[in-house]
Amino acid sequence: MRLIEVKNCYKVYQNGVTAIADLNVTIDKGEFVFIIGASGSGKSTLIKMLYREEKPTNGSVIVGGINVAKLRNSKVYKLRRKLGIVFQDFKLLPKLTVYENVAFALESIGLNGREIRNKVLKALESVGLKEKIRSFPNQLSGGEQQRACIARAIVNDPKLLICDEPTGNLDPDISKEIVNILKKINEEAGTTIIMATHDREIVNEMQKRVLQIENGVLVRDEQKGSYKVHESTPNV
Amino acid sequence: MKALRMFNRSLRDSIKSVVRNLSLSTAAITCSSITLIILAVAMILSYNVKNITSNLEKELTIVTYIKESGTEEQITQLKEKLNEMPNIEKYEYKSKEEWKLEIKNFSDTYSSALDYLENNPLLNSITVTVKDVKDLKITSEEIKKFDFIESVDYGEGMAEKLISAFDIIEKITIVIVGALVVVTAFLIGNTIKLTIFSRKNEIEIMRLVGATNIRVRLPFIFEGIILGIIGSIIPMIVSIYGYVMIYDHFHGYIFSQIITLVKPFNFILYIAGILVVLGAVIGMIGSSRAVRKYLKI
Ligand SMILES: Nc1ncnc2c1ncn2[C@@H]1O[C@H](COP(=O)(O)OP(=O)(O)OP(=O)(O)O)[C@@H](O)[C@H]1O
Ligand SMILES: [Mg+2]
Numbered sequence: 274m275r276l277i278e279v280k281n282c283y284k285v286y287q288n289g290v291t292a293i294a295d296l297n298v299t300i301d302k303g304e305f306v307f308i309i310g311a312s313g314s315g316k317s318t319l320i321k322m323l324y325r326e327e328k329p330t331n332g333s334v335i336v337g338g339i340n341v342a343k344l345r346n347s348k349v350y351k352l353r354r355k356l357g358i359v360f361q362d363f364k365l366l367p368k369l370t371v372y373e374n375v376a377f378a379l380e381s382i383g384l385n386g387r388e389i390r391n392k393v394l395k396a397l398e399s400v401g402l403k404e405k406i407r408s409f410p411n412q413l414s415g416g417e418q419q420r421a422c423i424a425r426a427i428v429n430d431p432k433l434l435i436c437d438e439p440t441g442n443l444d445p446d447i448s449k450e451i452v453n454i455l456k457k458i459n460e461e462a463g464t465t466i467i468m469a470t471h472d473r474e475i476v477n478e479m480q481k482r483v484l485q486i487e488n489g490v491l492v493r494d495e496q497k498g499s500y501k502v503h504e505s506t507p508n509v
Numbered sequence: 510m511k512a513l514r515m516f517n518r519s520l521r522d523s524i525k526s527v528v529r530n531l532s533l534s535t536a537a538i539t540c541s542s543i544t545l546i547i548l549a550v551a552m553i554l555s556y557n558v559k560n561i562t563s564n565l566e567k568e569l570t571i572v573t574y575i576k577e578s579g580t581e582e583q584i585t586q587l588k589e590k591l592n593e594m595p596n597i598e599k600y601e602y603k604s605k606e607e608w609k610l611e612i613k614n615f616s617d618t619y620s621s622a623l624d625y626l627e628n629n630p631l632l633n634s635i636t637v638t639v640k641d642v643k644d645l646k647i648t649s650e651e652i653k654k655f656d657f658i659e660s661v662d663y664g665e666g667m668a669e670k671l672i673s674a675f676d677i678i679e680k681i682t683i684v685i686v687g688a689l690v691v692v693t694a695f696l697i698g699n700t701i702k703l704t705i706f707s708r709k710n711e712i713e714i715m716r717l718v719g720a721t722n723i724r725v726r727l728p729f730i731f732e733g734i735i736l737g738i739i740g741s742i743i744p745m746i747v748s749i750y751g752y753v754m755i756y757d758h759f760h761g762y763i764f765s766q767i768i769t770l771v772k773p774f775n776f777i778l779y780i781a782g783i784l785v786v787l788g789a790v791i792g793m794i795g796s797s798r799a800v801r802k803y804l805k806i
Contacts, residue, residue: 324717346722353719364717366710377711380518381720383511425718 274302276433276465277323282332284318284489292318294489295332300467302432305459307476308469309500310486316469319486320437323467324358325349337432354382356433357426361441363418365410365425371397372406375425382429396428397421399461400454416447420454427458434458436468440475448472452479473500515724523731526704527739534736537693537700541740541791544689545784549748551682552780558675561768565672571637571649572662579633579657587635587655596648598638605631632659642672690791693740697733697795705729705803712804726800733796734789741788745781752777 277300284293292315300306308316321327322334325341334341337355344352365374375396379389397403400420410418419439426434436455440448452468452475459466470476476483476499483498484491493501527534575584584602591600608631613620623629639648649661705712715725753773762769 349716350719350721353717358717364710364714366714377714378718381715381718381724383515383724385510385514429718 276300276302276304276337277467278333278335279319279322280333280335282322282334283330284315284322284327285330292489293322293329293486296486296489296491298484298491298494300465302465303459303463305456305466305479305481306468307479307481307483307498308467308486309471309476309483312471314486315489316486317437318489320435320467320469323433323435324356325352350382354429355431356435357423357429357431359419359422359426359434359436359439361438363410363422365418365421367410370407370409371402371413371421371424374410374421375428378425378428392428392430393424396424399427399458400424414447415443416450419443419447419451423451423454423458427462427464430462431464433465433467436466438469438471440470440472445474448475449478476500515727519724519727519731522728523735526708526728526732527735530700530704530707533700533703537697537736538740540696541693541737541788542743544686544693544791545741545744545788546747547689548686548787549744549780549784551686552783553748553752553777555679555682556776556780557771558679560771562672562675564769566642569639569642569645569663571639571645571652573635573637573652574632574659574662575634576657576659577632583655583657584633584635587652587657590655591635591637591652594648594651596639596641596644598640600635600637603634603636605629605633608632608634690787694791694795694798697736697792698799699795700736701729701733701796701799702803704732705799726804729800729804730793730796733792733794733799735792737788737790737792737795738785739788740792741784744784744788748784749777749781752780 277298279296279298282293282296283291285291296319308319310316318327322329322341323336325344329342332342336352339352339355341352366377369377372393375393376389379392384392394403394406397406400423402417402420402424405413405417405421408417410421413421419442423434423439434455439455440451443451455466455468456479458464480497480499483493483495483500485493485495485498485501573587575587588600588602591597606629609623609629612623612631637648637652639645645663649663652658653661712725756770756773759770761772
């Protein structure tokens with residue numbers, strides 16, 4: 274079943290930069306997709322359009338049946354509740370514990386205390402962070418912080434998990450650990466995962482679908498792909 | 510259920526925020542306290558002035574004395590004229606015999622003096638009450654035009670001057686209070702703006718995980734309302750105790766029976782109620798403005 278459909282999509286920023294040009298792609302439920310490409314190629318822009326941080330300038334982006342381009346500001350929350358987002362810089366709240374950080378997401382969307390407790394503990398368990406629930410973010414390693422961030426993203430059982438360079442700040446070993454957690458979530462919960470990355474080892478090892486973007490154009494869409502540098506662009 | 514939970518959480522967030530930004534909150538609360546105290550004084554004054562003015566107005570009449578030679582027809586003519594004039598509230602005809610009777614009842618000395626005279630030296634009169642005291646003079650000039658009028662007698666300016674002075678004072682107070690309300694709303698708005706900035710990360714995450722716009726905004730709106738309400742506590746206490754004390758001190762009236770103070774209860778409780786509501790409204794206006802400006806969603 275189709276989860277994402279991007280059609281003739283263009284994104285031109287206010288300053289005139291064309292970040293995405295005539296991009297077409299569809300992603301099914303349950304897929305694990307890497308988005309690769311040189312720095313500034315438009316990976317983050319594509320991802321931001323998926324969760325309506327940016328609107329396409331032209332064309333359509335449909336996520337879980339919602340047309341992002343036509344989604345009104347006041348309705349964005351409906352889209353956001355269907356997906357989870359993980360960032361390179363974690364975005365954890367420093368004054369809250371790990372538990373509170375994850376619970377914060379559910380409180381924000383109005384769940385009651387019991388539901389929150391159950392879901393938070395389950396999410397923290399699935400990322401292997403149950404012993405650290407009372408720690409504050411600055412008491413955690415980078416990998417642990419990213420796991421807390423993943424727990425927050427999956428706590429409401431989203432259909433789609435979007436990750437923008439989740440391992441960008443982490444050591445290779447820790448990066449593998451993080452990607453294994455994502456793989457587990459993908460396999461066990463059937464969550465669709467889209468991950469932008471520069472990490473060639475991970476891409477080569479995982480043998481998943483690869484979308485390669487260069488200068489805003491989709492230049493490669495390959496099942497079980499590997500990390501190859503596009504001929505027309507210099508090495509990354 | 511869900512709405513109630515949102516309400517509770519927003520309220521909790523906003524109380525936390527007031528406490529966390531204590532120095533800023535204090536500044537906003539102080540400002541709204543000052544504004545509301547001045548507002549309370551202005552409201553108490555103007556209500557009392559209104560009360561006094563309307564007492565005065567009731568006392569202000571035009572007494573028109575008709576010449577000895579005035580005929581029945583002429584009196585009817587005057588009455589018809591009074592019926593037509595727009596500023597006339599009511600009028601009352603009093604014949605010289607009635608005057609005589611009234612004076613007799615009033616004092617024995619006058620009574621015997623009047624008895625001593627062969628003819629009644631008094632005049633027939635019409636006492637006119639006007640609608641708008643400000644036009645008292647114009648109206649009396651108008652009446653004076655009839656040649657069968659002996660004289661026209663009215664407050665001769667004193668009361669009018671007092672009333673128009675009160676009028677000006679009231680207008681000035683409205684302007685000052687208006688300005689203070691704007692300043693307070695602005696200050697509360699500024700406080701909210703700073704809380705919004707200090708909680709930028711929280712707001713960002715709330716939006717990313719799918720909080721509704723209302724859920725994001727409500728804590729800040731509540732915060733403004735709470736600041737305004739806390740700011741109204743001292744003004745309420747000051748105006749209730751202050752007014753009761755002043756009232757007791759003057760035993761309810763100043764100078765004369767006409768210039769009376771409004772009874773403290775329930776008047777001052779209404780004023781206190783108005784202060785809380787105004788505090789809340791000013792806080793809400795200030796915070797809504799800040800939210801709209803700095804929390805573009
Ligand atoms: N908000 C913005 N306003 C204007 N231009 C932008 C904005 N965000 C990105 N761009 C431009 O759009 C292009 C694509 O940027 P994008 O962030 O999508 O690249 P990326 O592939 O994610 O790069 P990286 O690998 O470095 O994260 C770049 O040229 C960038 O300068
Ligand atoms: Mg990027």
